[in-house]
Amino acid sequence: MNMIQKSVRQFHEAWDLRDPDRGAAIIAPNCRFEDVARDEAQIGPDDYRMDYQRWRAAFPDGEVKVVNVLTGGNGPDGWGGEFLNRGTQFGNLHSGLENFPPSGRRMEVRYCSVMRVENGKVVEGRDYYDSATIARQLGLVE
Numbered sequence: 001m002n003m004i005q006k007s008v009r010q011f012h013e014a015w016d017l018r019d020p021d022r023g024a025a026i027i028a029p030n031c032r033f034e035d036v037a038r039d040e041a042q043i044g045p046d047d048y049r050m051d052y053q054r055w056r057a058a059f060p061d062g063e064v065k066v067v068n069v070l071t072g073g074n075g076p077d078g079w080g081g082e083f084l085n086r087g088t089q090f091g092n093l094h095s096g097l098e099n100f101p102p103s104g105r106r107m108e109v110r111y112c113s114v115m116r117v118e119n120g121k122v123v124e125g126r127d128y129y130d131s132a133t134i135a136r137q138l139g140l141v142e
Contacts (some may be wrong), residue, residue, distance in 0.1 A: 011027075015052070035127050057092065058089055061085055105139055112127070113128075
């Protein structure tokens with residue numbers, strides 16, 4: 001496993017290990033990581049930790065599973081992967097759009113993450129997923 005694969009694995013394993021510091025440790029201070037569906041971005045490790053806590057509060061049983069990994073797509077430091085994200089919404093879900101109260105319902109959605117890693121640190125990334133699927137599963141829309 002090369003350095004890029006190790007960094008990306010560490011980033012995503014942090015969710016299932018419930019260890020945001022593990023994920024934040026490989027985020028570059030000026031890393032811009034975009035959540036495309038929410039049209040929001042986190043800058044650096046502190047924003048990563050805040051986003052982690054926001055999702056963990058909404059989905060305390062949440063988990064992220066690696067489905068497929070692709071490397072080298074954007075030069076030698078590019079990486080992409082497909083994941084399965086699932087959990088039960090037991091807490092408030094805070095979003096730039098609105099705050100959604102606990103529904104007690106489960107969601108499961110596939111998403112793709114594209115990252116660029118330099119010297120073992122994530123320097124930029126984007127997550128792509130279908131937020132309408134999540135909203136339907138949580139009963140927020142019909």
